[in-house]
Each structure stands twice: as C-alpha cells, then as structure tokens.
Amino acid sequence: MASLAQNGDESAFAEIVRRYSPRVFSVASRFFRQRSSVEEAAQEVFLKAFTQLKSFEGRGSMEGWLTRIATNTCLNMLRSAKRRPELTVSDLTEDENKWLDQHVSEVAGVRHSNVEETLIAADLADRVLDVLPPEDQLALLMIDGEDASVKEVAEATGWSESKVKVRAFRARKKLREAMEKLLSHKKHPQIGGAIGNER
C-alpha cells in the first residue's frame, strides 16, 4: 500500500488515511482537546506524510512512522502557541476548585464515573500542564498517563532515552511543585497562589 501511494496512487493513500487516522487522532489528542485543533493537526500530519512518502523505506511500521510525524507536527504547533506563564488559584473555575477540594484527601488513581467530573479534571489538567514546555508535557502524559516506556517515548519523538528520562523527571518535579503551591494557597490564601512562575 505504501509503495502504491509512493507511486502516486491516490486511492492507496486514501486507504492509509482511513486505516491510520485513529492512531494519528490519538496522538493529537495528547496535545489538544478541541476537536477542531485535533482535526487540523491530523490533516497536517497526513499532508506531510504524503510529501515525505518517498523517505519511508518500509524498515519500520507505517504506524510508527506516522506516529513520529504526528508527534513532531503537534509539538511544532504547540510551540507556536503561547504558553501560560503561570496559573493562580483565582484562575480556576468554581468547578475546578471544587474538584481540588474533593480530591485533596483521596488516593491517587481514583476514576470518576461521573462524566462531568472527568471533564472538569481534564480541564484542570490542561491548565496545570500548560505551565510546562510542550516537550515536558508530552513526556509526562505518555509515561505517567499512558504508562508508555521510556523506549516507546524515544521512538515516538526521536529523542534519546536519557533525554526522555530527564524531561519526564523535570516535568514531574515541576508539576508536583506547582500543585503543592496551589494546594498551600487553598489552605492559606494570604501566602500567594501563583504556580509555574519560578522557572
């Protein structure tokens, strides 16, 4: 199928798009939560893939090759977007504050049966993660969120394994510190609740 598409067979490329779009969407969903952004990123990935088809030598899997293109495309898109320098308690919505209050004393890893609560948590996660560079966000989401191995992240990004480890460590530390600061401000509002600004 890849060789047919390399020779300009449009129907073969259409089949590649159909077969691998769930995978590309899954990668793009790590970076974006708006459907329009995910679709835009996925389209960009397939357009790039078509122009780079000649460089696909068939050594690795098509899925792996597309995953790397998708990861790099999304990283570039995210880099060009403006990052939030810090997050304060006052930035949080009432629902997000409520979520934090409810889960402060709960054990990590709890799953919510309530769809609304899951969305609130995902929104809050986005806000908290936004203080990290896109590369750190990716390492953390893949390793801590999807239980991917360091090797898998290295393959998806093209980074060395030591770089992946460093990024994940740094992201985890920064996120923990940010969360500590947010929680301490919720307990003692007079201390000051900006997180992520001590970089």
Added chain:
Amino acid sequence: MRDEHIIGLLDNTPLGNLSAAQLEVVRTHSQNCLSCERAYQASQLSSALIKERVQTVIEPTPFFQTRVMAALREQQAVESVPAWLRLWRSAGALVSSMAVATVALAALSFVVPSATNEQAATAYSAESVIFDQGNDEQLSYEQVLSTIYAEEDEAK
C-alpha cells in the same frame, strides 16, 4: 536530612510504577514529615489529573478521509502552477499599483512643475506690470487731492 525524604523518589518514578515496598516507605515517612506529606499529596493529585487528561481521546469522523483527500488535491493544484506565476498571483496587484504610483509621481515631478513655472513667469513679468498699470483701478494723485480738498471745503 534531605536525603531521607521521599521527594526524590516521587519525582523520579511515576506514582503508579512504585513498588509496594516503595509505597510503604513513602506512606510511613509522610506520616512523620510535613513537607513530604505535602509532596506526596501533590504527587497523588498530579497523577490523578494526568490519568484523567489522557482519557480524553477524540475519534476521527467519517468525513475526515474526504477532507484530507480534498486538501491534498488542493495542495497538488497549487504546486502544479509555476513558482513565478504563483508569485505574480500573490504579488501582482501590489507590483502593478506600485508601478502606476511611480509613473504618477514621475509625471507630477517633471511635467506639472514646468507648466506652473511658465504661468508664473507670464503673470509676473516686468512688461505685464508696466503695461497693466493703466488698467488698474487705483485713484490717480490728482483725484486723491481733489477728493481731500472737496471734503475740507464742505466742512467749512
């Protein structure tokens, strides 16, 4: 001592990957250390948030394939046009308007000023001043004097 704390362990390993023995160490230590208790609590929340975040996966719509193929054809159509033509299409209007503006400026600089100078020379030449003296509507010296004396006579 900082080395005895469990913060390093929390930052090094995803919470879900800690072994039972490591978790026991973390819990035991956190009960007696306020800073590590806070760090553990923050790590638990961070981990929970990240797990929630990755649950949200957007699926492609049935129209996505059509959309990509349409975008691909559009891209190919753009690429099939020669580069100079694409450049002309995007910048042609600007270049044309600049050329028109340049011509207009040149005309204003060289043609219009010479015509104006000729008119000015004609209007204010010495001959015209001398020959037009008779046509102006100024009162002559005698007329002024007679007007003044006539007013004085009337006053007396």
